[in-house]
Amino acid sequence: MEELDYLAGERKRAEFDVDAMKIVWAGSQHAFDVSDRMSRLVASDPAFRKDNRPMLSRKDLFKNTLRKAAHAWKRIIELRLSEEEATALRHYVDEPAYTDLHWGMFVPAIKGQGTDEQQKKWLPLAYKMQIIGCYAQTELGHGSNVQGLETTATFDPDTDEFIINSPTLTSSKWWPGGLGKASTHAVVYARLIVDGKEHGVHGFIVQLRSLDDHQPLPGITVADIGMKFGNGAYNTMDNGVLSFDHVRIRRDQMLMRVMQVTREGKVVQSNVPRQLVYGTMVYVRKTIVSDASTALSRAACIATRYSAVRRQFGSQNGGPETQVIDYKTQQNRLFPLLASTYAFRFVGEWLSWLYMDVTQRLQAGDFSTLPEAHACTAGLKSVTTSITADGIEECRKLCGGHGYLCSSGLPELFAGYVPACTYEGDNVVLLLQACVARFLMKTVSQLGSGKQPVGTTAYMARVEHLKECRCSAQKAEDWLKPNVILEAFEARSLRMSVACAQKLSKFSNPEDGFAELAAELVEASVAHCQLIIVSKFIEKLQQDIPGEGVKKQLEILCNIYALALLHKHQGDFLSTGSISSKQGSLANDQLRSLYTQVRPNAIALVDAFNYTDHYLGSILGRYDGNVYPKLYEEALKDPLNESVVPDGYREYIRPLLKQQLRSARL
Amino acid sequence: MEELDYLAGERKRAEFDVDAMKIVWAGSQHAFDVSDRMSRLVASDPAFRKDNRPMLSRKDLFKNTLRKAAHAWKRIIELRLSEEEATALRHYVDEPAYTDLHWGMFVPAIKGQGTDEQQKKWLPLAYKMQIIGCYAQTELGHGSNVQGLETTATFDPDTDEFIINSPTLTSSKWWPGGLGKASTHAVVYARLIVDGKEHGVHGFIVQLRSLDDHQPLPGITVADIGMKFGNGAYNTMDNGVLSFDHVRIRRDQMLMRVMQVTREGKVVQSNVPRQLVYGTMVYVRKTIVSDASTALSRAACIATRYSAVRRQFGSQNGGPETQVIDYKTQQNRLFPLLASTYAFRFVGEWLSWLYMDVTQRLQAGDFSTLPEAHACTAGLKSVTTSITADGIEECRKLCGGHGYLCSSGLPELFAGYVPACTYEGDNVVLLLQACVARFLMKTVSQLGSGKQPVGTTAYMARVEHLKECRCSAQKAEDWLKPNVILEAFEARSLRMSVACAQKLSKFSNPEDGFAELAAELVEASVAHCQLIIVSKFIEKLQQDIPGEGVKKQLEILCNIYALALLHKHQGDFLSTGSISSKQGSLANDQLRSLYTQVRPNAIALVDAFNYTDHYLGSILGRYDGNVYPKLYEEALKDPLNESVVPDGYREYIRPLLKQQLRSARL
Numbered sequence A, B: 001m002e003e004l005d006y007l008a009g010e011r012k013r014a015e016f017d018v019d020a021m022k023i024v025w026a027g028s029q030h031a032f033d034v035s036d037r038m039s040r041l042v043a044s045d046p047a048f049r050k051d052n053r054p055m056l057s058r059k060d061l062f063k064n065t066l067r068k069a070a071h072a073w074k075r076i077i078e079l080r081l082s083e084e085e086a087t088a089l090r091h092y093v094d095e096p097a098y099t100d101l102h103w104g105m106f107v108p109a110i111k112g113q114g115t116d117e118q119q120k121k122w123l124p125l126a127y128k129m130q131i132i133g134c135y136a137q138t139e140l141g142h143g144s145n146v147q148g149l150e151t152t153a154t155f156d157p158d159t160d161e162f163i164i165n166s167p168t169l170t171s172s173k174w175w176p177g178g179l180g181k182a183s184t185h186a187v188v189y190a191r192l193i194v195d196g197k198e199h200g201v202h203g204f205i206v207q208l209r210s211l212d213d214h215q216p217l218p219g220i221t222v223a224d225i226g227m228k229f230g231n232g233a234y235n236t237m238d239n240g241v242l243s244f245d246h247v248r249i250r251r252d253q254m255l256m257r258v259m260q261v262t263r264e265g266k267v268v269q270s271n272v273p274r275q276l277v278y279g280t281m282v283y284v285r286k287t288i289v290s291d292a293s294t295a296l297s298r299a300a301c302i303a304t305r306y307s308a309v310r311r312q313f314g315s316q317n318g319g320p321e322t323q324v325i326d327y328k329t330q331q332n333r334l335f336p337l338l339a340s341t342y343a344f345r346f347v348g349e350w351l352s353w354l355y356m357d358v359t360q361r362l363q364a365g366d367f368s369t370l371p372e373a374h375a376c377t378a379g380l381k382s383v384t385t386s387i388t389a390d391g392i393e394e395c396r397k398l399c400g401g402h403g404y405l406c407s408s409g410l411p412e413l414f415a416g417y418v419p420a421c422t423y424e425g426d427n428v429v430l431l432l433q434a435c436v437a438r439f440l441m442k443t444v445s446q447l448g449s450g451k452q453p454v455g456t457t458a459y460m461a462r463v464e465h466l467k468e469c470r471c472s473a474q475k476a477e478d479w480l481k482p483n484v485i486l487e488a489f490e491a492r493s494l495r496m497s498v499a500c501a502q503k504l505s506k507f508s509n510p511e512d513g514f515a516e517l518a519a520e521l522v523e524a525s526v527a528h529c530q531l532i533i534v535s536k537f538i539e540k541l542q543q544d545i546p547g548e549g550v551k552k553q554l555e556i557l558c559n560i561y562a563l564a565l566l567h568k569h570q571g572d573f574l575s576t577g578s579i580s581s582k583q584g585s586l587a588n589d590q591l592r593s594l595y596t597q598v599r600p601n602a603i604a605l606v607d608a609f610n611y612t613d614h615y616l617g618s619i620l621g622r623y624d625g626n627v628y629p630k631l632y633e634e635a636l637k638d639p640l641n642e643s644v645v646p647d648g649y650r651e652y653i654r655p656l657l658k659q660q661l662r663s664a665r666l
């Protein structure tokens, strides 16, 4: 039997080796193999079915997630999967679950903040899932401001214990995933109080539930915080609320790698520097950046395929109508997002390298690159997650009415994705307070002082040149030159930072200036982060990339990424004089012609993500393009269609039609 | 007992008469009275409870909506409410229902397209709800391209009937609200075929279900199209799918105001001009514009109040932390949205006037203003709904993590709102193909030909001046002058349109040019529409507006609206030379100082919307600001909290913790 493929024609048009691109996307042949195998394993196992999620009640939805998590773990054990494979398998199950927090936050927290003995005690339990852990930092009253947490951990020298307590309503832990129903343990952040004195916020391993019957231990009150955005989405997760009524834990359950409390109640700073926690943050945020590229790529894959299937208007002489992907407006909305998925992918790859580099340096006692690495990871987390969240919604709109159906996969992708803009640091707070803007202002203030800017701020050393240089583009094709693009982005970023610094210097109290100019500082931070992404894409292209036509396609995408940004932020480029308006207009002409070049390759470029239909979870994004009959089939599964005459007709429709409402009991 | 009001301090700071502003917002004292009475009526009736929606299954959710719709109708009859009051009551029930389509589309379609006899026959049935109607235009394969609809209506002269048929899968009607389960009738759009000849798409009144038992009539297949975005949101609506197998209807069920088919099978154009349908479109879209202002105002109200309650960072000497509304970044994201709600309100008011004006002219046989009115309504629909959709999501993000909870009200507001960007014309298609861009290009091409541009394009008559003029702003305060703002927006819009027209003229085939330059044309259309909104706001302020300090506040909001737009689109203003970069920077300085002015009035400005807590449906937006205890209460209502140990523990958690998964059946 011939396999159905409505997109076969599109696939034939591709001008590059799709299989080679798959390797580039995955990062390596090995990474491709693992991801390919695991995604098929999940897709072929009916236990991992997920298309029914929107129809389940909260309780059934959650129970179903518990089942899948257990089944996944069972398969991981049975098949003796490696850590890498297990992670990939969980990823392709594609359902937020308590295990995400167990593996993604609880274990890393112990690894990062626990002493060797603590690691030896707790990690084996966690690795075997004999305990289930979560990460309990945020409280009802405090998220961004971690130093403002209210939970207390008071040392009791008599019993050698800490007393964990929630003194106020707002001090309840609120949000931690996996906390509400599944976790037996948590890393709890609390203000350390020893001998009446405060010593800042630290992590404590606290057992929450009995390992016999899962009942909360005495003094512990725990519950789920209720429904969240979307119907499936993050509602598979038991984000929880937790309060402590003087709960006692052993002293050795404080995570003591950085600071210790001794038997005698002495608070001792260890020789491990505090900056170490930055290392963990870099780790978690680099993961968020690669997740951003994944989430956006799924949306772009759906919208691209459906835009090639969907036809609307433009029929000539009774022939087929125009594929909507051929409309320039559709291209102008879609292709920059497609380019962004690749851009985010490569900057994510680079962050993995950066994390490795930082880790090695830390081990060698070199902390010099940490602040820069920390700032740039935070900034990239913020910029990529914001674009991804908006981009998923844009992809949904690109699918017209049908994008609004759950069966398009896009509503749930969006609802499940958006919290990435908030957790692990609110995106605005990250850009402003936490790191990027402050780091940039510090860097600018040190220019000329002899201290060389490092890493992603190295370009600032060329401050004199970048302040004065004029863009050399004279015709549209000049905008294909990496150095022209790079210099424009560098000039824009540097000039925005310098302008902020100059304005700041006029305030007698720098903090007042910082508060007043916050919005501009955020814009300068965004400009700097966009430059990083553009430059890492360009660097990637300087490598050897095998596969026929592969590099060429990536060059096109890189240029689309940069020129679409340039157009979107034209105000920045023009107001800083980094380009002229004529040059902006040339860049836009070039952009249009790049769209034409990428168009025949669009389907192949999303095929390169190598997503199974199970993982995509979208009728509109089906590999075979067989959209319409399947939309129909899917619709008929809705429980509302169990009867043609709806439940409620007799009570609420008939009396109305029959003008008998007056006497009806409603 | 003292009433709790955590925001009392904020309310005292207001520098204007809130009650007077309520009248301005409502449009008149009368409109305020109606809306105030109806919103309280709904809020005080437990039958209209809506906080449990996220927890209901699709079937229960839908049944519940049927109940509310019947109850609302019962109250409307019992209380003998006027049409205006009934509309307001339905609005405050705040739940998409089949009645929206019955009153909002079915009735207007018959009014607009039915002959006098047809109206006499059908309207009384519809007014009494003896029949329930929907509007069935879109098909699985065609939405935007109405001329491409595939359903056929073939005249059979032997029986004096039309045969309605769905020849293909893609010709099934798909999306109409109220169609799936509730409607007994539909206005169905189909290609008219008489004597083998096609006569375009027309509307037909078709009965779908028996009035005895609600069973679909022979030849009719109808169902619900399944779950949509969000858990409550639009899932209360039975958007449906419908196909016809040679269904026969009487000839007089074709809506014949514009075109008739006679007993003999002659197709006769009536003397009513086709443009009349534009009138209905202007009506529907003006409603969408005022709905945009309402939806955005709800989100802004929630985010503003919560931003005043929420404190994070900045505690000095143990005092309270800073209210997040005091951060400039928060203001920079929130206040332009607050200003937009007022801007959209006033442009909506003006559209009501425009609709009246157009209707009166039509009655007098004057069609001259119709194209302009049609273009500007379509453009304003597009621009206001896009900003509102994005704005609601931004308001959600402004609430940090808690905005992600359903109990914040924001997720459902978003999910229920976004289809407004798609229905009644996809926003991009509206700007480009349907009307705005084409109308602008036509207007530009006729400049200098003696034909004066009318209505909202009148400014284009000053083409020579606007092409050359230079913005006069020299200091930040100059940006408070309405004429400075207006001229900058006019120059930007005109220059963008003229630039497009010039580029277009270089193409030998104008349609090729139009296709190639589509993205730029959309930008020019947006610029024109933004100018309309700014200018209508300014016009409003030239009226007499009673109430202490009211006008002053509106002036501040008007300036914020305009200057925030100017900053966001600075690229347009600079590249067209409409302002200099120095002037752009001054405008931004002015904007910051406007934020400071609006800050103490922010809470009062959202109080002026006069929303009940029931209508807002948000814990974060509660009038009294008593957020935290109520978040807690709400969380505990989740069905998942019925037991502390979750359903599924025994099967899926315990075996895992006890390392007994191998033998478990999952």
Ligand SMILES: Cc1cc2nc3c(=O)[nH]c(=O)nc-3n(C[C@H](O)[C@H](O)[C@H](O)COP(=O)(O)OP(=O)(O)OC[C@H]3O[C@@H](n4cnc5c(N)ncnc54)[C@H](O)[C@@H]3O)c2cc1C
Binding pocket: A101, A135, A136, A137, A138, A141, A142, A143, A144, A145, A174, A175, A176, A177, A234, A239, A419, A422, A423, A424, A425, A426, A428, A429, A432, A433, B310, B312, B313, B324, B327, B329, B330, B397, B398, B399, B400, B401, B402, B404
């Ligand atoms: C789905 C989800 C899962 C989560 N999982 C976990 C978890 O497992 N464990 C855990 O501990 N936590 C978790 N969280 C909590 C999350 O980390 C916090 O929500 C996040 O840190 C943001 O803090 P907040 O909610 O207090 O926002 P807020 O800080 O209250 O932010 C509200 C608004 O104020 C603004 N703002 C705040 N401070 C400033 C400032 N200084 N300057 C300018 N603007 C400011 C913000 O930009 C935002 O617009 C989760 C949250 C979500 C939504």
Ligand SMILES: Cc1cc2nc3c(=O)[nH]c(=O)nc-3n(C[C@H](O)[C@H](O)[C@H](O)COP(=O)(O)OP(=O)(O)OC[C@H]3O[C@@H](n4cnc5c(N)ncnc54)[C@H](O)[C@@H]3O)c2cc1C
Binding pocket: A310, A312, A313, A324, A327, A329, A330, A397, A398, A399, A400, A401, A402, A404, B101, B135, B136, B137, B138, B141, B142, B143, B144, B145, B174, B175, B176, B177, B234, B239, B419, B422, B423, B424, B425, B426, B428, B429, B432, B433
């Ligand atoms: C919640 C909801 C309720 C609805 N209620 C009703 C109802 O009661 N009755 C009814 O009849 N219909 C209803 N509709 C259908 C609605 O009117 C259509 O979805 C809408 O007209 C868009 O058409 P489409 O879905 O075919 O989008 P498409 O036209 O398929 O659009 C897909 C993409 O193609 C692009 N595109 C299409 N044509 C062009 C072009 N010429 N140039 C550039 N780009 C183009 C669009 O911009 C979009 O990005 C409803 C829809 C929704 C979501």
